Amino acid sequence: MAAIVSVRDLTKHYGQLKAVDGVSFDVAQGEVFALLGPNGAGKTTTVEILEGLRHADSGTAVVAGIDVTKDPSGVKERIGVQLQSSAFPENFLAREIVELFALFYKRKVDAMALLRAVGLEDKAKQKSEKLSGGQRQRLSIAVAMVNEPQVLFLDEPTTGLDPQARRNLWELIRDIRKRGTTVFLTTHYLDEAEVLCDRVAIMDSGRIIAQDTPRALIESLLARGFSKPMLQQQANLEDVFLDVTGHALREE
Amino acid sequence: MAQIVGYTAKLLRAYTRDWVALFFGFFFPLIFMSLFGILNFGSFGHVAMGIVDNANNADSQAFRAGLAKIATLQVTSGSSEDELAALQKGDRDIVLVMPADFRIAPARPGSAVPTLTVYENQGRGEQVAVGSAILTQVIDQMSFGVTQTAPVVATKREAVQGRNLKYVDFLTPGIVGMTIMQLGIAGVMFTFVVDRQRGVIRRIMATPLSRRNYMAAHVLERLILAILQVLILVAVAVFAFKVNIVGSLPLVLLITLLGSGMFLCFGFAVSAFVTTENQAPAIMQLVTLPQMFLSGVFFSRDAVPAFLKPVSDALPLTFLNDALRQVSTAGAGILDIRADLIGIVVWAAITFFIAFRFFKLET
Numbered sequence: 001m002a003a004i005v006s007v008r009d010l011t012k013h014y015g016q017l018k019a020v021d022g023v024s025f026d027v028a029q030g031e032v033f034a035l036l037g038p039n040g041a042g043k044t045t046t047v048e049i050l051e052g053l054r055h056a057d058s059g060t061a062v063v064a065g066i067d068v069t070k071d072p073s074g075v076k077e078r079i080g081v082q083l084q085s086s087a088f089p090e091n092f093l094a095r096e097i098v099e100l101f102a103l104f105y106k107r108k109v110d111a112m113a114l115l116r117a118v119g120l121e122d123k124a125k126q127k128s129e130k131l132s133g134g135q136r137q138r139l140s141i142a143v144a145m146v147n148e149p150q151v152l153f154l155d156e157p158t159t160g161l162d163p164q165a166r167r168n169l170w171e172l173i174r175d176i177r178k179r180g181t182t183v184f185l186t187t188h189y190l191d192e193a194e195v196l197c198d199r200v201a202i203m204d205s206g207r208i209i210a211q212d213t214p215r216a217l218i219e220s221l222l223a224r225g226f227s228k229p230m231l232q233q234q235a236n237l238e239d240v241f242l243d244v245t246g247h248a249l250r251e252e
Numbered sequence: 253m254a255q256i257v258g259y260t261a262k263l264l265r266a267y268t269r270d271w272v273a274l275f276f277g278f279f280f281p282l283i284f285m286s287l288f289g290i291l292n293f294g295s296f297g298h299v300a301m302g303i304v305d306n307a308n309n310a311d312s313q314a315f316r317a318g319l320a321k322i323a324t325l326q327v328t329s330g331s332s333e334d335e336l337a338a339l340q341k342g343d344r345d346i347v348l349v350m351p352a353d354f355r356i357a358p359a360r361p362g363s364a365v366p367t368l369t370v371y372e373n374q375g376r377g378e379q380v381a382v383g384s385a386i387l388t389q390v391i392d393q394m395s396f397g398v399t400q401t402a403p404v405v406a407t408k409r410e411a412v413q414g415r416n417l418k419y420v421d422f423l424t425p426g427i428v429g430m431t432i433m434q435l436g437i438a439g440v441m442f443t444f445v446v447d448r449q450r451g452v453i454r455r456i457m458a459t460p461l462s463r464r465n466y467m468a469a470h471v472l473e474r475l476i477l478a479i480l481q482v483l484i485l486v487a488v489a490v491f492a493f494k495v496n497i498v499g500s501l502p503l504v505l506l507i508t509l510l511g512s513g514m515f516l517c518f519g520f521a522v523s524a525f526v527t528t529e530n531q532a533p534a535i536m537q538l539v540t541l542p543q544m545f546l547s548g549v550f551f552s553r554d555a556v557p558a559f560l561k562p563v564s565d566a567l568p569l570t571f572l573n574d575a576l577r578q579v580s581t582a583g584a585g586i587l588d589i590r591a592d593l594i595g596i597v598v599w600a601a602i603t604f605f606i607a608f609r610f611f612k613l614e615t
Contacts, residue, residue: 051458053454053458073460076459077460081458083451083455083458085451086451086452086454087451087452087455088452089266089447089452091266091267091269092262092266096262096265096266099262100259103258103262104459104461105459105460106255127269
């Protein structure tokens with residue numbers, strides 16, 4: 001499979017701090033790829049360089065055929081983004097937010113179709129700031145799709161969501177992948193990475209310290225003789241939670 | 253270009269849903285104007301004149317009747333003791349004592365003319381000045397009438413303005429100026445500081461939209477809002493309060509655009525140093541309150557204490573208010589207000605430079 005994101009020896013310093021310290025990895029076209037790591041590992045900085053929002057100090061990063069270290073704004077045409085701790089302008093209806101962002105790409109879109117794809121059809125006439133956390137994340141994915149991107153970047157998309165909303169978003173991400181869009185996400189939830197991702201890279205202190213499929217990473221850990229006390233349990237607390245509260249998405 | 257216009261249109265649409273902004277931008281100035289207009293709070297246009305008529309003959313009565321016809325004057329008559337007591341209490345601005353030998357007749361060579369004694373309330377300098385000026389004019393006109401000589405100087409136009417200037421006439425351009433200031437500074441500060449802090453701008457800048465188009469749409473939105481606001485204020489002033497706009501409305505709108513541009517630059521310059529939402533209201537008060545009181549919004553700048561005069565003279569709103577007021581109340585043309593326009597342009601240039609140097613869309 002061809003690589004749609006190709007990163008080589010990427011570095012970025014903030015003063016003395018090496019936020020990104022010689023990072024290299026590839027993301028294949030059509031896969032769901034996750035960059036994992038503790039807070040401050042350099043995930044967001046790496047992603048923001050790939051999104052053309054920050055300049056790298058050195059190295060190359062080719063995203064959808066564009067070298068973002070040379071043409072950071074050119075890449076914006078070809079990708080969709082969902083940023084951490086960002087918001088939409090106030091007093092716009094959900095539908096208008098989609099149309100507004102389409103205008104930023106100088107495109108005409110069927111806003112209702114995009115909202116329908118993320119299950120927000122009936123919220124089209126609601127102000128975006130009045131939506132619940134999960135709905136807002138889905139709106140931001142609809143907005144990220146207005147330019148039919150080749151790669152969709154999602155920075156911690158499920159942080160702060162309840163289990164129902166989280167599962168709902170996983171479904172949405174799988175749908176997007178089925179339609180052929182490559183998904184690049186960061187997350188703190190390893191169960192999420194395990195069920196959702198084709199491949200993951202683990203980052204710490206600005207370096208990639210492991211990358212492979214979740215299965216292969218687990219196998220290699222076990223092959224090194226790792227074992228933990230076996231607790232034969234057929235269900236966990238989340239299964240209980242979802243069993244008693246149901247899978248249906250909640251209105252907040 | 254289509255992108256800028258489209259974005260501006262969407263911003264305006266969203267603005268109509270923002271009740272807080274609508275209240276402060278549109279209704280607040282109207283409330284201000286209505287309140288001050290109805291209370292006639294400044295009572296600027298009225299000069300309380302007491303007349304003590306010691307002659308009480310046909311001539312003195314004619315003279316009094318002439319004064320009573322002038323709208324600016326609130327004429328009362330009474331005994332010398334009563335009127336002077338009222339003056340001391342502050343109920344009169346000016347008291348006129350007519351001598352027993354008062355008459356309107358050509359002066360004969362060598363004989364003295366009747367002398368009017370004028371007592372002035374020193375605390376009300378402006379009203380005294382207006383009252384004296386009117387009095388002088390009336391006497392001059394009477395003299396011309398008696399001596400049958402044509403006036404050597406035409407003073408008619410001055411007299412018309414002096415008589416018709418009501419407080420709302422004075423107030424309206426001040427409110428217009430204040431509104432332009434509020435829309436410019438508050439609009440920029442609250443929109444950009446809040447959007448910057450919430451990550452709205454960061455999200456928008458992750459699209460191919462250029463910074464230039466982003467700024468252009470927001471500035472265009474503010475200019476359109478300013479023009480709309482001024483048109484509404486002027487319409488209410490003219491139809492509800494019978495305000496007389498003497499000068500040209502297009503010139504008022506031109507000044508509005510210039511003033512708006514100046515205060516937008518001013519807003520961006522100040523916003524460059526405001527990092528959080530919580531600082532915005534405090535900084536806003538800090539930069540707008542002094543201008544509301546020192547730039548002649550509600551009261552004439554003559555009331556500003558001498559030591560603050562240089563500050564008052566240099567404030568951006570002073571130039572804007574003076575320009576608007578001269579056009580609105582005195583019918584000034586563009587050349588008459590060139591000093592004010594230069595002041596506005598200089599302020600715009602200074603604040604534009606500061607904004608250009610220090611204002612950041614992202615933190």
